[in-house]
Amino acid sequence: MTTKNKAAIELIIAGALWGFGFIATVFALRAFTPVETLVYRFLIASVFGELIYRCVRKPNLPSMKSDFKRALPAGFFLGSLMILQTIGLQHTTATKSGFITSLYVILVPLINTLIFRARSSLINYGLALLALVGTFILMDANITDINVGDLWTLACSVMAACHIIYIGRVSNKVNNAFRFNNFQSIWSLLLLSPLLLTQQSINLTAPWTAWMGVIILGMGSSVIAFSIQIRAQKTLSDTTASMIFLLESPFAALFGFLLLQERLSWFQGLGALIIMGASILQILWDPSSKTTETQPQG
Numbered sequence: 053m054t055t056k057n058k059a060a061i062e063l064i065i066a067g068a069l070w071g072f073g074f075i076a077t078v079f080a081l082r083a084f085t086p087v088e089t090l091v092y093r094f095l096i097a098s099v100f101g102e103l104i105y106r107c108v109r110k111p112n113l114p115s116m117k118s119d120f121k122r123a124l125p126a127g128f129f130l131g132s133l134m135i136l137q138t139i140g141l142q143h144t145t146a147t148k149s150g151f152i153t154s155l156y157v158i159l160v161p162l163i164n165t166l167i168f169r170a171r172s173s174l175i176n177y178g179l180a181l182l183a184l185v186g187t188f189i190l191m192d193a194n195i196t197d198i199n200v201g202d203l204w205t206l207a208c209s210v211m212a213a214c215h216i217i218y219i220g221r222v223s224n225k226v227n228n229a230f231r232f233n234n235f236q237s238i239w240s241l242l243l244l245s246p247l248l249l250t251q252q253s254i255n256l257t258a259p260w261t262a263w264m265g266v267i268i269l270g271m272g273s274s275v276i277a278f279s280i281q282i283r284a285q286k287t288l289s290d291t292t293a294s295m296i297f298l299l300e301s302p303f304a305a306l307f308g309f310l311l312l313q314e315r316l317s318w319f320q321g322l323g324a325l326i327i328m329g330a331s332i333l334q335i336l337w338d339p340s341s342k343t344t345e346t347q348p349q350g
Contacts, residue, residue, distance in 0.1 A: 059283070059284040063293060064299060066281055070273055071299070071302070077089065077269065080269065087138070090135075093266055100270065109231075118225075122232065123235030124239050127235070133211035133215060137149065142201065148205070153205055154301070156294055157295060164291075179333055179334045186325070186326030186328075191323070216294050220285045223286045233274070234275075281293070292334050
């Protein structure tokens, strides 16, 4: 069983990969539509994830069937949250979208308490609110004029919370985290692909930088980072995992500074430090690491 500290470190690495994914998305969207970017991303994740798995391990048919079925809800939640976020971004700003999406850090313990009767202390909610304050500051504290795009993004946040909770509930039943993630990508691909029919044309020719962005999203953000999430949530509680996920925002800001010449004010830098501090405190305080025995690998 992965130790709590090791799982937290792995999830921080996943957060860095998701943060870098924001930069990759910028390059991809210079040539592709949002729908094309998402479809190509999950196509790459599905195909190359399976090729890697087949090269490393022999297929296990019984575990494959069970993991494929368990991955359906995960793929639905993952594909849905990305569709909803894309729709929302057509009507609202990236700043508001980032903050509203991060509300999953509150929704995760709330849904777990209301629906699954899971215990959640006031300290959990306090640290989550502190992290939200940090996110608000990092987003330059500029949230005004609620519109329909914000409502779509709020629905995205609900789907993100459901995805985290679902992964937390099935992670110890998953036979192989890497293979489960491949199946999750396949289900997301099946959900998103019909949206290509809403476009007048499909772009298959683009500069290498755009394709590199899609490849980074497919391999880094999907194949590696989501596999790490599934593995880490075998050990970490949903609340702790959701707090660490917020680190993708400071990482995105860091990579934006290094690669896109984007600049943060000292005020926004303070927000990044608050998020990191709240996440560290959550890891140190939260005693609710899972102790279920590790399932056999398939």
